[in-house]
Amino acid sequence: MHKPGRVVSILLGISMISLLGFRTASAQAAVPVSKENVTKAMRAASEFYRNKLALHGGYVYYYSLDLKERWGEGKASPDQIWVQPPGTPTVGMAFLSAYEATGDQFYLDAATDAALALVYGQLKSGGWTNSVDFNPRSKLTAEYRNGKGRGKNNSTLDDGISQSAIRLIIHVDQAHKFQHKQIHESAQVALNALLAAQFPVGAFPQVWTGPVPQIPAKPASFPQYDWRTEGRVKNYWDCYTLNDGLAGYVCTTLLDAYEIYKDERLKQAVLKLGDFLILSQLPEPQPAWAQQYNYDMQPIWARRFEPPAITGGETQDVIATLMRIYRFSGEKKYLEPIPRALAWLKRSQLPDGQLARYYELQTNRPLYMNRSGKKYSLTYDDSDLPRHYGWKITSEVKELEREFKAVSAGRELKTEPTPKQLLIRVKAILDDLDDQARWISVSTGERLVGQPKFPVNTRYIASDRFSSNLETLSQYLQQQK
Template sequence: MRCIHLGLAALLSICLSYSPLSAADNDPPAAEVLAAMKKAATYFHDEVAVHGGYVYFYSPDLTQRFGEGTASADQIWVQPPGTPTVGMAYLEAYRATTDDYYLKVATETAEALIYGQLESGGWTNCIDFNPKGERTAQYRNGKGRGRNNSSLDDDQTQSAIRFLVQLDKTYEFKNETIHSAASTALDALLAAQYANGAFPQVWTGPVDQALPIQQASFPKYDWKTEGRVKNYWDMYTLNDGLAGSVAAVLIESHETYGDDRYLASLKKLGDFLILAQLPSPQPGWAQQYSYDMNPIWARRFEPAAVAGRESQDAIETLLAIFNVTRDKKYLEPIPKAVNYLEASILPDGQLARYYEMQTNRPLYMNRNGKDYFLTYDDKDLPDHYGWKTDQKLERLKNEYRKLANSPKAVITNRKVSADQVKPILASLDDQGRWITTFSDEKLVGDQRFRPGDQYISSQTFAKNIETLSGYLKTSH
């Protein structure tokens, strides 16, 4: 791909081509938006980046860095909103402006990710550039040591793949380093899919394809005291939106490369979601399943149960798979699942993260020191975990009706309004920073942020850059 190098004259030409006279008088002119984007991106790249990558939060003086806990000077985070999130924002800025600066910094971000790609093909949540660092792992480049656990937890490997695939497409597949990393990761992801279509939370190599394919059922033993599995991460997982994020990778990869392996994998994932739906009267989904397709425990505070959050993600994923395949079998589980979840809504309008099997009582955990115990009481819950989740059943029902009665949906760019852009421009400070102040207490790993604490956020930076990019693309 021939990159477009923009000097000052070219930049002014672009600014002038977006004539503010054609917009409402109070709409921010393109020149102001372009200048703000470049100022913010230059600060974030030049001052915030470490080895080309990013973490979640930074103190305003950049002396403190936080991912899932405190980050060292040589550590970057893969898990969103870390390095892939920032890289995608740079790429969106490049698409909106054709300014080669953004492609350059996006590529540096990709190179940081590629450094930390594991021998098993995916990523873990952190990349440590110190060969003797506490978080270093067995990197594909031979510069690391230790664990080789590619993870699908919390969108870790998925977010890295999606960014690399999009960047590979931008380079028209001619950047061999990026193309090789994306291809290696996708091959490893396909090899980590079980015969029934499920994925594990973690893999170190290809999974066992000889396991039986069967329908989910409730365990016949006392799940409170029996059946716990130490290596739950090797088994079938839906935790933390895994189905939706993996489906997004497969859909984008099929659209980008035209390789039918990704479409076949997507269909297998949909087949697993059909198998994993639990029997009535609780036709939802669990976080975690054994090879016998029973709900199982994961961590000490993640019981075997029907899961509200994962059930909604399963429904969304089935809708996305149907939108691609148009096979109505992927819609069939949805109506009874939605009806069940509607009947399970809590008095505060939310869904419980867990519902007890058979009784459907909302199930929580309480804590006594390091020990957790099951409870039906939500009055004194540990604050490190989301015990309830917002319900979006009305939206899911509307999407179901629309998809069931219409041709394949086409994603279009939503118009970004001037009212969305103005506060972003106004809040950018003289250094090119968006400083955010915590309004509520927040726990990130071992670091507790208090109301009034100020920080620089990778998520805020990425969201604002993408919004400004969208404004340029859809409003001018």
């Protein structure tokens, strides 16, 4: 990191002509790509985002252009920010990348504000739920460590919620050289809670309120009962979970934390997670993974539209995670399950090249749901699927095979864009910045994360776009060094 230099904030009320130096309100001319123009664009866009959109340092997913409406998963209250990506942690990490690329204290201050917003909403159980409400009288609060909330104490790993919060806080802690008392304490509480939430077998639950039960390890197996109607677990979130990329999110968090704190417990937690992934692979004819398991290591129901099944998405996430754990540990046992799983993915692709979210246990038939009112029924027919859920996913088999060959040969796969590719992206980002320093998104009628469909041509501001663009511009500056 560069030594931070204190830079006086430029108020958004100043003319955007002088602020950007290359754009006028009346003309949207192409912007030349240069270090100076990139730096100015980053600062202008970040000034707008922090000064106009931040609430106590935190953010939601989407904003209307007049800033009167805010959305997370659904409409956000006036006092609410979102933890779940692409909310506050996503924006905060982008600010950190900008700080590392520029050394500008403004970005560290913005990232610190975001981290402190998360510290406010940290639960007594050590993690986070999907949002934080700063109104102590609101019904949307949870049981915060600071005593200013009420409600549930359910720390969750669903959708990367606690993981993303932890990652931002530990990286901000590192940026402050562990001298920011509130942030450092929050980081330690969160990591201790995460370690306590790991089962002896190495798995994690979707939700925890305290240490998990000590249950003996068992290898994965198929249920010996009618999985369609039996074996439902009411509190499935207390069981072994892989749903929504949990393994990858947790692995990233633990690896980052180990790199920062060099705590041997974190290293062992990574290895235990890898051991669980090996053990939870189902046997032939489906050597892959399920979304969640009971304590006998059998696939179980979750929500009423999430049946016990082999899942394409979780299988891809587990394969990628096992390769990361191998790179970290050098232990070849973490590669051993992968060839069988890749072969299963290849033979399970749908005619259009996609993967089904669910495959029926043992038969491997793609499994879907029909919906009538609140009632769901299992089907093999994909012609009338409920629209609130992703029943098919993109196959990443070729990419995973390529990475596996590289890992097995001891080679690193180049994942960074070439200078030419990065230049093209940067030019588009600069050209898309409007005269108010905003990147405006336009709905094409697609279903956005956590939202019903916005009407076609709805114009809005999106945290994921801001964060992605800021990360790309930061990457460009780093490359120029």
